[in-house]
Each structure stands twice: as C-alpha cells, then as structure tokens.
Amino acid sequence: MIAPLDSVHIRALKNIVGEENCYDDTAHRIAYCYDATRERYEPQAVVYPRDERDVSEVLKYCNTHKIAVIPRGAGSGFTGGALPANGGIVLALEKYFNQILEIDEKNLIARVQPGVVNKHFQNEVEKRGLFYPPDPASQEYSTLGGNVSENAGGMRAAKYGITKDYVMALRAVLPNGDIIKAGKKTIKDVAGYNIAGILIASEGTLAVITEITLKLIAKPKLRQSAMGVFATINDAMNAVYKTMASGITPVAMEFLDNLSICAVEERFSKGLPTNAGAILITQVDGDMQEVLDYQLAQLEQKFKENGCIDFKKAKNTQEEEDLWFARRNASQSITIYGKKKLNEDITVPRSRLPELLEHINRLSQQYDFKIPCFGHTGDGNVHTNVMVPNPDDPEELARGYACIEEIFKVAVDLEGTLSGEHGIGLAKAPFMPLAFSEEEMNLFRVIKHAFDPNNILNPGKMGL
C-alpha cells in the first residue's frame, strides 16, 4: 500500500478544484480502488475536476510534482486501465463531465463530455431518429470517455465498426496542462497529424479527454434476428467467414459454443439446443422489409450450405428477445464451470476462426480446463473463458494463466490480436512482447515519452 499524498499536495489540489472536490479519506480511496477485474489498488486521493480548466491546472500541478494521475470514467474496464497500480490520484470524470453538449441533427454529429454513459447517449440520439452503433456489453454503465480510451467494440461491429469509426474530434488536456483540439466536425480533415487517432485506445496514458465529437447515422427503421444451429463448432466457424465473405453484412453475427449453450440452458431452461456444437445468432437491419427478407434469405442459404441444421427467424419482438437471451446471459451463466473466469477477448481474421476454435479445444484438453467460448464472430472477436474451479490452489491458478498465455500465442500466430476490445491495461501488459517486437515496443515508449515526459498519466499501463 502506498502512503497518502503529502498534505501540502492535497491542499494545493483543493485550492484548484475546491474543498468539496478532493478527498484522501479511506472511504473515497476504497470507492475508487476497483474496476471489473478483481484487482484492487487504492489511489492516494480522488479529485473531481469541475471543468476543463480544472483538469489543466491539476495536470500542470501533478506534472510539476511528478504525481501520477489516473483518469477514470465508470471504472468498468476489464483490464485494470483505470486502476492506480502505482499510486497517485484518480481524476474522476463522472461527477462533472456527464453532459451531452449538443446533438447536431443538421450534421448528424454529437458533442459529449467523457463521463456520459454510452446507453444514455444511445437513448437520447435514438429519440431523434439517429443512431450511435458502438454497443459494448458494458453499455449500461460504461462511459463514452472510457469507450474512446479503450476503443470499445460490441456486437454491432460486424456491420457498423467500433468506437474509433465514430470519433470525429476530441478536446483533451496534455500532461503539461496544454488544452488541445484534435479533429473537426467534418468527414474529411487532413490538416495536421491525426492526434485524435492516436488518443483513441491510448488508455488514458497520453492525455485526458475532456470532450468527444461523435458521428451519428440515421437509425435503421427495421431490424430482425435469426438463429442458426450447427452440429459442430467447426461448421459454425466456417459458416461465419463464408457468409461474411459472400458480401452479406449482418449487424451482428454472434456465437455460443456448446459449453456456453449448456450453461445458459442449465441456469434458465430456455429450450436451447444443448446437443448443438454451436449456435450463431445474427441480426439484419434496414429501412425496407424487402431488404431484411433478402438478407435473411441469403443468410439462411449460406448457413445451410455450411452445415446449418436449423435456421429460425424471429417473427416478433418476443421471439427477437428470446433469441438474444442466450447471448446476453452467456457470460454470467458459464460461471457454473469454475469459480474463477480467466476471460480474454482475442480476435483473429474471420477465416482463421475454425483453426482458433480447434486450438482452444486442444488447449482445453491439454490444460484440463473447460473453456467456454462465445462472442462476436462477425468480426473475429472471441471471448475465451478459461474456467478455474479452484483458484485458491496456486498450482491450478498458475496452470490457468499458462493456458491463457498459450491462447494469446495461438491468436498472434493466426494473425490476430491480444485484445479486440478490452485493451491491455495491467492485465495483458505481460503479454505485449508476444504481439510486438522490441522496435514496436520502443516506438510506443517514444510516443508515451513525447506526450508525457514525466510519466505521470496512468503510468505502468500497456506494458510501457
């Protein structure tokens, strides 16, 4: 445990943000010590900046005094990105940076503060007939600032892309306190370096984002879902990439493997096909029923060409919800297989999905763990969950982590990535050298140093 901040620093920080916006008591330190990992690190203080100028002044002060600053939205990350692993202050943005500043219906653009919750924003734009596609599983509580910092994905990425595809501009504060704008409210803008591009997915290590300009699209008027049942996981994975390669662009193309299906069925008795090797749950959208029918017919044909033994279209809202129930409840249901879940979000080019799942099956046998898998196969993003029944047994837990490392190696060998959407943070930092050469890691360090020469912003993350 790291000692509290010197009282002189606390005084100085209170002078910047006001008495009521800076705390170093135990209650606040505990309240901001967690995220969605099971790791816990207490900050030395919690600071709530009221506006961009406060952010600038706090950073300037901390930069001068070499105090670590950890920007934080909802603290819902899966990789420890918002955890003060090396002490320092948490810069908590949910209190004052939670406003939707503008929904510009003339240009299909919105400006928001980083503490706005994703789903709240989606709801507000949908009221106006507009649509913000990125839908991370955490959408009910994660913030748009966190989404940008981790470049969050979601189910709709197969058709609509991920957070970075919607960020048009950012305002941000550099570690030295400089306030910058990056990007424009224009689709085309090629003046100057793409600073917004490098801030996206930088996990709060380069700058504190204070405002986000997002692209919106018109909300599709209609959507419809369908489920394909496959005898084997291999059939399902072949169906995924062959369907997507044929040019159909479903909104989502999600899968559950047999273990995931059985887990949901055991907990909720929904009549799922527990003898199936895998199911694919997919959705199409558009403005005309003819378009939906056409896409669904194509999906059915492609699925059946690739071993689909049952194809079921949702006929109404209830059936629609039933189809998605299994997918939405997979993550919590698979806990039947072990107390501790080592979950990763590796991603491979879609055509490598069949090989990936074969390797995972092999590793499951070799390391003697159940590894239920589900996720966003439409974009090659597979949530792999190594279930450790007795995590209190150090040998067993170590074996679990060894298995995870093998899974990372397989992903990289298949031209994939360590993380499709969760980021690196602390949790995956040790594995960065699996994916990046020394030259590449060095370039990351050079960039980090250029933005943050005193290493005050979220230090120790991303393996840097």
Next chain:
Amino acid sequence: MIAPLDSVHIRALKNIVGEENCYDDTAHRIAYCYDATRERYEPQAVVYPRDERDVSEVLKYCNTHKIAVIPRGAGSGFTGGALPANGGIVLALEKYFNQILEIDEKNLIARVQPGVVNKHFQNEVEKRGLFYPPDPASQEYSTLGGNVSENAGGMRAAKYGITKDYVMALRAVLPNGDIIKAGKKTIKDVAGYNIAGILIASEGTLAVITEITLKLIAKPKLRQSAMGVFATINDAMNAVYKTMASGITPVAMEFLDNLSICAVEERFSKGLPTNAGAILITQVDGDMQEVLDYQLAQLEQKFKENGCIDFKKAKNTQEEEDLWFARRNASQSITIYGKKKLNEDITVPRSRLPELLEHINRLSQQYDFKIPCFGHTGDGNVHTNVMVPNPDDPEELARGYACIEEIFKVAVDLEGTLSGEHGIGLAKAPFMPLAFSEEEMNLFRVIKHAFDPNNILNPGKMGL
C-alpha cells in the same frame, strides 16, 4: 539550387540499393522535381529501394548523415508533399513497390505495396466482386501509398468514408531504420497505440510506408445517378444538408456552381442548364432495384422540398455518363476564367455550406476574381478556385493569395478545415496557424521529433 550530394554519399547509397537504383544526374533530378503544383525543387539524388530492407538501410544511412529523405509515389499531390524543398534524396517507390501482394477474399482484405496505383487496385478487386471505395480524382495515377500519406478522399466519401476508414494495418520503416508493423488484419484491435492512425495523413514525415493492409467490402450490384437543378446556390446548399440530415446516404452528392456549369457548357456544349444557380449530381447504390428506387424517390422529394426545379434520373449507362460528364470536366473547364487557378479544398460541416458559399460570393466581389466552386458537398468538401487572369502581374497574384487566405479564415470560422483531402505539404503550410493553436502546433512538433529526431523525413512540410 542545392548542391549535388557528396560523391561519398552517392557511393554509399549505390552500395545499398545497387548501381542501377541510385542516380544524381540532371535527367533524374529533373524527372523527380515536380508534382501537381507548379512548384519545382530538384532532389540531390533519386534512390529506388528494391525492398523493405533497402528502405531500412537507406534511412539508417541518411539518419546517420542527416540527409533529407522524401518518400514519393506518383508525385501527383496538390500541395507539394513529395517535393524536396530542402534538398535531399527522393525515395522513389513506384519502381519496385508496385505489387498487389494479396487479395484475401475470405476476409475481404487486401495487402498492397505503396506504389500500386489506386485505380489499378480498384479494378483488380472489382474483378472479384469486391469494392475499394476511396476514389480521389487522381485515381488513374495516384498511388495507394500517397493516398494513405495524404488520407485521400473522393466522391464516394459521403457514403463510404475516406482512405483512413479502409486502412487496417501498415508496415513502415522509421527514420532510424527500424521496421515496424502497425495494426492487424482484424476489425477490432486495441493492443498498443494506434500507430497506423497517426501515420495516415502524416505526409511522409514520420515513417516510410512499405505495405498497406486495406479493408474491402462487397461491390454493390447496382448503382444509379440523378441530377437536381436549383435556381440558386443557396437552395442547392440547403438541399444538400437537409437531404443528408434526413438519413438518406447517397454514394456521392456533388455540386457545380453556375460558373462551373457555364465553363463546362462553353467548352463541351452538353446542353447543361446555364441559367441554374447550381446543380447537384448524386448517385445511390445497393443490391436491389427497390432500394435504389426508394433512395431516388427520397432524394427527389427532399430536393424538391428545397427548391429543386428539375430532377432527372439516369435511365441507362449513357445517361449515367452524361450526368457525370459535367462534374468530371469541371476542373479543366474553369481555366477559361483565368490563367492561374488557386485551388483549395476547404471543408465545413454540411449545414454551414450555405454560409460558406455566401462568403465566397462576397470575397469574389471584394477581390474581383471569379471563384468557380464545385466538389463533394455530400461531405462538405468544396473545391474553391480563385481564377487569376494575369498571374504575371505581381499585384494581381498577391491579391489572389490574399483572397485564398480569407477563404481559409472563413472555413475555419465555420468549424471547417484547411484541407479536406489534399493535405498541407508546402502549399498550405503558411496557413497552419489559422487552424491550430500554438499548443497544437507544438504537439505536432513533439510528435515529429519523437519519430524523427534528426528531422530527415520530408523536412519542412506541414508547417513544422
């Protein structure tokens, strides 16, 4: 004029790339002294690297000896990005880096070398039923490496976005010779900083791109165009943003103002409406005729709600080509208004288009120049052309440049950008302080220095 390179350096470079791939004779220096601006700067030598290792060795050598290196594709840029304004060697990539390495139909991805010509690549992927949307006007000769370095746009950006939306990964060589990969063949990838993101649009100032991985999509089976005639430019500009805001997503939404229409008509006598304030030429696409009909009906309705006095749909290929003839020939036709064309590609949020065109009309009167405008209104990108009748008159030319500076100021005031697709290079470098604060310019310099501490890569560009 800068002296030739020391013969010791020429010898050393020849030792790296071979005798036949390094020249400092006058013929080669003249052959590589130009681009699509009228500026001319001779390089001190021209070097043709045969492969990525050559690029690495050349950069390592030049970095050690502080010799400037200017990467070059086709030299078709509009802003001097490939011109050796401060001497140094041109690293010419068109000779050996012109191969399409892979068209991965399973994953809808291609890998290319930077010297591949855009249109050649489009043709090759279209043969396979695939589609690469970015279509800069230079597509017949500009290279994909140049397109990435300038983040090229084009007519189809309104629906399909620009080059950066298709770059999945890059290989590149840093000024110190380090070879790096950035990005993956996966839609989702959030491991490490987004290096590919910052290299796009960096105009060859940060690294030499040696390989590009591009996203492809399925080629839409059908397309159809239409033209709307408007009595006033203001009606047309209002129609653009209101149509786009209504959620219709035409592939393109191009405009010609009255001066541009008249210029094309004077040169080609195509029966264009020379009394119109502006015309909008638009195209929709899709896989079903019903979808096209629906979109065209919506376009017609929205146009007519906003003052469209004539709406004409193309009924066949010939009519399709006739509609686009005016747009394609606008740039060359407007030269009837003046010997020298000061052309810029400012971009504003679409809803500011009416104001922008009003300002341009005012500046045209104030500075006494004809300023024909045309371009990509679907994304707010307007090609403004200040036509200078007697550029040999220094006063008149200076007045032309003063007018351009006013146009830039207007664009920035309307939340727009100096450049939608041409980049900054040399031509717009003096105007960077109009668009960026000292803090932002400083950040650009810090990033440049981090990648290139000896400032050898394309020095003096982008106002850095």
